[in-house]
Amino acid sequence: MDTTNEVKVQEEYIVKLKEINEGKKLKYNILTMGCQLNENDSEKLCGMLEKMGYTRTDDVKNSDIALFNTCCVRENAEDKLFGKLGELKRLKEEKGLIVAIGGCMMQEKHITDKIKESYPFVDILFGTHTLHRFPEDLYRAIEEKRKIEDVIDVDGEIYEGLPIKRDSKIKASVTIMNGCNNFCTYCIVPYVRGRERSRNPRSIIEEVKHLSEFGYKEITLLGQNVNSYLRVEKEKNNPFEEYEGVNSFATLLRAINKIDGIERIRFVSPHPKDFTDDVIDAISDCEKVCKLIHLPLQSGNTKVLKEMNRKYSKEQYLELVDKMKKEIPNLTLSTDIIVGFPGETDEEFEDTLDVARKVKFEQVYMFIYSRRVGTPGDRMPNQVPEEIKHKRFDRLKELVESQIEANNQKYVGTVQKVLVEGESKNNPNMLTGRTDSNKVVIFEGNKNLIGKIVSLKIVSEHMWYLKGEIDG
Numbered sequence: 001m002d003t004t005n006e007v008k009v010q011e012e013y014i015v016k017l018k019e020i021n022e023g024k025k026l027k028y029n030i031l032t033m034g035c036q037l038n039e040n041d042s043e044k045l046c047g048m049l050e051k052m053g054y055t056r057t058d059d060v061k062n063s064d065i066a067l068f069n070t071c072c073v074r075e076n077a078e079d080k081l082f083g084k085l086g087e088l089k090r091l092k093e094e095k096g097l098i099v100a101i102g103g104c105m106m107q108e109k110h111i112t113d114k115i116k117e118s119y120p121f122v123d124i125l126f127g128t129h130t131l132h133r134f135p136e137d138l139y140r141a142i143e144e145k146r147k148i149e150d151v152i153d154v155d156g157e158i159y160e161g162l163p164i165k166r167d168s169k170i171k172a173s174v175t176i177m178n179g180c181n182n183f184c185t186y187c188i189v190p191y192v193r194g195r196e197r198s199r200n201p202r203s204i205i206e207e208v209k210h211l212s213e214f215g216y217k218e219i220t221l222l223g224q225n226v227n228s229y230l231r232v233e234k235e236k237n238n239p240f241e242e243y244e245g246v247n248s249f250a251t252l253l254r255a256i257n258k259i260d261g262i263e264r265i266r267f268v269s270p271h272p273k274d275f276t277d278d279v280i281d282a283i284s285d286c287e288k289v290c291k292l293i294h295l296p297l298q299s300g301n302t303k304v305l306k307e308m309n310r311k312y313s314k315e316q317y318l319e320l321v322d323k324m325k326k327e328i329p330n331l332t333l334s335t336d337i338i339v340g341f342p343g344e345t346d347e348e349f350e351d352t353l354d355v356a357r358k359v360k361f362e363q364v365y366m367f368i369y370s371r372r373v374g375t376p377g378d379r380m381p382n383q384v385p386e387e388i389k390h391k392r393f394d395r396l397k398e399l400v401e402s403q404i405e406a407n408n409q410k411y412v413g414t415v416q417k418v419l420v421e422g423e424s425k426n427n428p429n430m431l432t433g434r435t436d437s438n439k440v441v442i443f444e445g446n447k448n449l450i451g452k453i454v455s456l457k458i459v460s461e462h463m464w465y466l467k468g469e470i471d472g
């Protein structure tokens with residue numbers, strides 16, 4: 001069945017479930033782990049559930065469906081899932097709610113085996129390639145009262161036109177590609193998300209135009225490797241329709257930049273090896289593309305980078321940063337760093353600190369290396385002892401925090417353009433928003449500013465946020 005027909009079939013299951021649920025006031029609870037791609041998938045699951053007549057609740061005790069959308073990039077997500085499932089057992093016995101688990105972790109056989117053995121009350125298991133079939137899986141679980149396991153291991157397709165219920169009315173994520181062909185040796189993603197494939201330009205542009213019509217101001221383009229958008233299609237001569245001049249990541253940025261109403265464009269994550277000049281030029285030319293670029297470093301040591309299969313050296317990364325800083329005025333950078341990759345010595349780790357000192361990242365997402373079953377990293381003999389990994393992590397954290405503090409000081413006294421997102425969670429009398437460089441700013445202001453870009457004078461800094469005042 002082609003993907004359009006498959007989506008139609010699922011729409012029929014949505015209608016059937018809506019009829020079954022009529023008048024029952026059923027609720028669902030969803031827990032999302034992992035990256036923004038997973039959050040975007042969860043928005044699609046929420047869209048399907050709301051069309052079936054369920055409403056969302058944050059209290060799982062009140063829910064008729066408990067849904068988990070899992071991540072498997074690091075081990076801590078597994079501990080979290082099993083902890084939650086342990087808590088759910090009694091609730092399942094008392095209330096008989098439906099328990100469904102989907103996402104990346106379900107693509108790992110040792111995990112689904114463990115769930116079936118230790119948590120046999122789970123009703124539905126579905127993977128990353130069968131998310132679109134959730135309505136059918138749920139229908140069968142309810143009507144046929146049987147356990148469903150819907151996990152397939154394929155290269156993956158793209159399903160257009162799934163319902164979606166977005167978390168924000170101001171910022172929206174748009175997935176532009178799925179899967180990954182890079183096979184970094186620490187990473188499980190290529191095994192659980194399949195091969196790289198890009199959405200066609202027309203679907204993306206139409207989605208962004210719709211979002212702008214609904215009043216969305218900020219778009220984040222998502223993919224495991226966004227700057228290789230359409231690369232595989234070109235390499236394999238897979239036909240795709242060029243639309244509004246879009247035939248690469250750079251031209252996609254330029255086309256979205258032209259869409260009225262959209263005021264900010266972000267994207268995660270690019271790969272340094274694919275950061276071509278046309279992308280740098282597009283970022284520099286397009287006034288709506290935020291000048292905070294996420295550029296995952298992973299390690300600052302050339303030998304470790306080679307072992308990680310990252311395909312760039314310390315010097316190449318630094319040269320790229322220099323070039324970008326030269327070409328893109330007001331550029332700021334954020335990054336991902338892994339400490340304690342197998343074989344990493346103290347000396348090699350020093351290179352990571354050295355790069356962090358040189359680049360002065362705006363934000364660093366720091367990770368302790370976590371062994372992932374099935375990856376080459378897990379099979380490497382020279383695993384770094386836990387206490388050494390933790391010591392390195394603490395050193396990196398200390399450096400990064402001191403840099404963030406110094407960097408925050410630089411904001412004080414400046415005027416920043418801030419997209420106002422809503423009331424501050426900790427203080428409803430204040431509003432909160434973000435700068436172009438993604439810094440949180442809180443300030444006093446009228447609620448009619450929500451959804452607008454305002455100029456704020458930064459008056460103080462507080463490590464994880466800045467305080468501002470309306471300028472002028």
Ligand code: 5AD
Nearest residue numbers: 186187296336337338367368369370
């Ligand atoms: N261990 C620790 N961190 C990892 N990441 C990916 N795989 C692992 C792993 N096995 C980090 C990388 C990636 C981010 C999303 O997660 O830094 O960029």
Ligand code: SF4
Nearest residue numbers: 034035038071072104
């Ligand atoms: Fe986690 Fe990767 Fe899946 Fe995102 S794609 S949820 S980071 S495993």
